[in-house]
Amino acid sequence: MNLYRILVVVPLILFLSHFNSLSQIKDTTKSKLYEGEARRIIAEGLKTCQAYRMLEDLSLNIGPRLVGSPQAAKAVEWGKQKMESLGFQNVHTEPCTVPHWVRGAVEEASIITTRGESISINICALGGSIATPEDGIYAEILQVKSFDDLKTLGEEANGKIIFFNRPMDPSKISPGEAYGGAVNQRGSGAVEAAKAGGVAALIRSMTMQLDDVPHTGSMHYMDTIPKVPAAAISTMGANMLDSLLAIDKNLKIKIKLSCQTLPDIESANVIGELTGTEKPEEVIVIGGHLDSWDQGHGAHDDGAGCVHSIEALRLLKELGLRPKRTIRVVLFMNEEFGLNGGIAYAKEDHHGEKHICAIETDAGGFTPRGFGVGADSVNFPRFARWSYLLDPIDAGRITRGGGGADISELAKLGVITIGLRVDGQRYFDYHHSGNDTIDKVHPRELELGAIAIAIFSYAIAQEGI
């Protein structure tokens, strides 16, 4: 074998063999049902990655879309215009009333050591938090890892700022599961702090990433418990605070927040569809949520889900694939803060339509792995049978159990709900924070999500269940 073959051809062929095995499209003369359509959808999507172009537009020209904000209102208009410009059918908005919490201009915290040194730290108010008094809250810190710890400490919590510092458990495979094991601190920290006599709650950000960016998210109060302010501290800030507390037990913190809740406001879901050619009254919903938190761009959460859904329908339209049943994009308003859009959509009289399933994408714009289908053992195989169409993009893992927050009201009405499953390892690095920006989204990974939804929804639209 000559030098050229040794040096170039052999390593190249072997190197490529890693990758070629990923390409599963077989050039068989006898295709299985919808394999040709799937192949065309894949090639068309990857060729131009339009989902990313749309997400750039949403992220950079509108930005984060906190429910009730002017940007959220602009996003409603954006969604409607986008779907109209793409020639979708029955494009319209459906109104819903949403809460209107606003982050204040003041959001400050400093650690004050017993020697009087002051260390400024990054915090951000949790969604729904009340403000501090204008002069702030200045108090000693009590660090706890759990609500049980807090109860055990009894009187010690009195008058203190309670610092909830239980990290997400990194040994969990699924970051979502690790999130589930920690997020009660964020949701209920203020209530538990107040119950124990605390004056504020400071919560470790819900991420496994070590950085100085606080992650917001919703929290709640209870009518019977005094309301105290609640803010997130970054993971680096939390670790520093923990280290400082180890050498200085009487550290104090000063927190100032000027957030507030304004009266409810009108907003809307945005809807567009390809009406079914044979059974228009049978509807497959595909959707994500148009609102986001007010940090970053809301790119992965859930700008990605919105453009996934629009792009899925665009691909079908572009390729002239007219579905027999209606495929409807719903951009839901306010997933983050009360599900008003999801509730409104489920209540709306849709003229005797039958929703045969609803697919939500709200786990970020990462490489798709498959779908989680919330169907019983009779219906599940009617969805799982399409996995071979998704295998070429390695997204054919269709598993039982799944849905989404926005479509949970539809689930209560008996609609089968489905969630797009993606590679979730990076999701909480960005989630609800200033890190959730367009540059964290990969054009091809995002597009593959749209492609997966296009293929899956089209097959369901053609064959029903």
Added chain:
Amino acid sequence: MNLYRILVVVPLILFLSHFNSLSQIKDTTKSKLYEGEARRIIAEGLKTCQAYRMLEDLSLNIGPRLVGSPQAAKAVEWGKQKMESLGFQNVHTEPCTVPHWVRGAVEEASIITTRGESISINICALGGSIATPEDGIYAEILQVKSFDDLKTLGEEANGKIIFFNRPMDPSKISPGEAYGGAVNQRGSGAVEAAKAGGVAALIRSMTMQLDDVPHTGSMHYMDTIPKVPAAAISTMGANMLDSLLAIDKNLKIKIKLSCQTLPDIESANVIGELTGTEKPEEVIVIGGHLDSWDQGHGAHDDGAGCVHSIEALRLLKELGLRPKRTIRVVLFMNEEFGLNGGIAYAKEDHHGEKHICAIETDAGGFTPRGFGVGADSVNFPRFARWSYLLDPIDAGRITRGGGGADISELAKLGVITIGLRVDGQRYFDYHHSGNDTIDKVHPRELELGAIAIAIFSYAIAQEGI
């Protein structure tokens, strides 16, 4: 249902249902073979993500490791010390002779319009290229998309710099397949340019990302064809050049390169193992390549593969999992530029050992999807049977066909060769360029690759084939 449940509990549960379906570890009393061990490996790995710590060390304290360079020599020492410090057995190096090409201090290019304007562009010499004359090469540009195009143009190529500008085809699902469809321009561009009478070759970087970073890689000459210099131009540079050529056909480029090939030099593979407790003479190789290109950190290519392999063995050792057959880490020297390490390892007299398989990881530190196994139909199921151990981390897709460049010589000796398959959408964004830095690697994604190799190699070591 009260407000709290509506606002917090319901969305949370539904939201988490996306993620929980990813967590496949079942708490069954009756485990399948090695499920317990796999579970422990997963939890141990994710808890501390040691692979990333090692890769940080290699990337930041040694940096890129071009074969023959002082950094490559340091990396050999690093690998040996790392394996010794982890308590691996039989840690040693095995020598091999490698080529020694060095990038010069001068690497410049400017586009000169017919109106005399000069536009500086980023280029980098391809590995193996000769230098330009000291004054550079100044010539008109001829843009082509293929070698056939070039042949068709005949005399027109005479005296020109041939600009090979065929992009990787984005409609391919696998970026590796798209790479395969474009990379002959890089490997053979200089030969084809010279055959046509051209004086240099300028090649569009092998990436689908649009940025201003040129990507290097190996190229070759032929003894019977004059040698001309070859350099990569970034994708943005290539697009700009294409646009300029559309309005100014007589553009010239001036290129200066001072790279050179020095005499061959001694280097080495680095080896360490857990010796089998029952059949030490039966060996499973796991490995990546220690050399890299001289741009970026060589983090994904193939620092990731090196630390995948070391970390896989560390996990087994840490958990007290003593394999019945030997699992051996081999950090191969010079995958990029001639496979000397792989050839040397295959030639080495390993004292009557039997290599039952070799697993290479050289596709980046991304989330693992499975393994490609280069076994026949009889042997394939003996590997595929372990997919259930990998399903909990969504890496259970074991497919036929696979291997790696470094282990290709072992394949020729009849050893079954296997490649780790990962999510490859981002690989060529970084590959062979200044973009391939440690910050592009995710600690958990990287660790999951090490975990996959640990689980798979352990099961093979226990049960053989």
